Amino acid sequence: MNQRSLLLFLALLVVAAVRLYGLAGAALPDYDSVRNWQIVQEVAAGNLTHLFHQGAPLFYLIFAPFVWLGGNFHVLQHVNSLVSVAAVGSLATFVGREARLSAWETAGLALFIGTAVFLTFSGRDFTMNSGNVLVFAGLLRAYYHRLQAPSRQTLLRAAVWLMLGISFNYRFLFTIPILVAFELLTADGLLLRRGNAWRVFAILVAPFVVLGLVSWAAGLPLQRHWPAVYYGLIMRGEPNLAGNVGIFRFDVLYYAYFMRDFESPLVLLTLLAAPVMWRRELFQQLRQPNLVCYLAVWGYCFLAGMSLLIKAPAGFCWLTACSMPWLSSACANWFPVKYWACWWCWLLDSMCTGSSAKYMHMRLPITRK
Structure with missing residues (x-):
């Protein structure tokens, strides 16, 4: 094991310790976790009635075998937490390699994301x-390679990751407009060349x-099939558990308030200041972006x-997965001192302000009042 792999492994051990601490004695923290545990048990017993709940059949199919092996919800919680650690490692490895970070910087990036x-x-529910973050990290890596080295192989590899994401959660449908925007921006015609689109x-x-x-074959009624679940999510006529109807509600400041109240202010500061600080890096070579x-x-x-x-706060996972590697890789490349200062400020913020405890013990609003 070389130095890079060893340091990254040690960093991920720290992240795993944070994710798993006290988890064995914790209950499932929210309604979604409890409902998912119930559905996994149903699928393990051969009942596919709710297989497409939230458009996430792959999630239930992956975890059902753990029930066959006698695992209770604590086992599945631990496995899911380790998946989140793997997601951190995948994201840090991708950014570290492409940004040419040193071994120590890559390990620091893993700690930065993982904390x-x-x-x-x-990662504890x-x-x-x-799984979303793990598959999203794979999609980020695969599509970046498609942009940097356009070929049928890299394009189809990215398509496979997108397929896995859509199978894992309906939210991956939101990535399609972004990918289309990249294809239009790149304008290399690869997608339409030699039957690639098909x-x-x-x-x-x-x-x-x-x-x-x-x-x-399982005899599910049409309203339980996968496309029907999408229709129900989009054309929802009855209020959900949060009292919301439909899917649209314009509020440009929701995540700004969320980051202010529950995350490190560094993330919000990055989103506001980055277009000014790194305007040269952001707006050059748009057809083959850095x-x-x-x-x-x-x-x-995404924002x-x-x-x-x-x-919903869950949407913040995607934004965090993009913004934190962006902040740390940019700082590591151009402002090495600030890079480490950012991580220590992040750590001190979590320790001194108690933001982690504040987040975990407060019931978050689904919509900002």
Whole structure:
């Protein structure tokens, strides 16, 4: 094991210790976690009635075997937490390699991401958030390689990651407009060349066809099939548990208030100051964007898109996954001293202000009043 791998492994051990601390004696923290545990038990018993709940069949299919092995919800919680640690490692490895960070900087980046308040909390429940970040990290890496080395192979690899994401959670549908924007910005014609579009389409619809046949064989009513779940999410006529109807609610300041109240102020400061501080890096070579520009497009597009929808803290996972590597990699490349200062400020903020405890023991609003 070389120095880079060893330091990253040690950093991830620290992250794992934070994620797993006290988890064995903790109950499932929210309604979604409890509901997911119930559905996993149903799927393990062969009942597929709620397999497509939240458009996340892959999540339930992955965790069902742990029930067969006799695992209770604590086991599944621990496995899900370790998935979140793997997500941190994947994201740090990708950014560290592409930004050419040193071994110590890559390990610091893993600690920087892994100690984020929201990602820590969401890595201790039993929802799709941990898997979302892991698959999203894979999609980020694969599509960045498609932009840097355009070929059918890199394009189809990115399509596979998108297919896995859509199978894991319906929120990956929100990445499609961003990917389309990248394709239009790149304008290299790769998607439309030599039948690539049909291959991408076939990859994306494959799980719908396979699980559609499974649904038909299981005798599920049409309203329980995968496309019908999407229709129900979009055309929701009855209030959900938070009392919301529909999916649209414009509020451009929701996540700004969320970051102010529950996250380190460094994240909010990054989103506000980065376009000014790094304007040269952000707006050059847009057809083949550098890493900072690439992560910025993802982060700001998510922020803009989520501002149009009904808000929930879970949407912050995506923004955090983009903004923190962006902040730390940019600082590591251009401001090495500030890079380490940022991480220590983040740590001191969490310790001194008690933001982690504040987040974990308060019931977060679904919509800002």
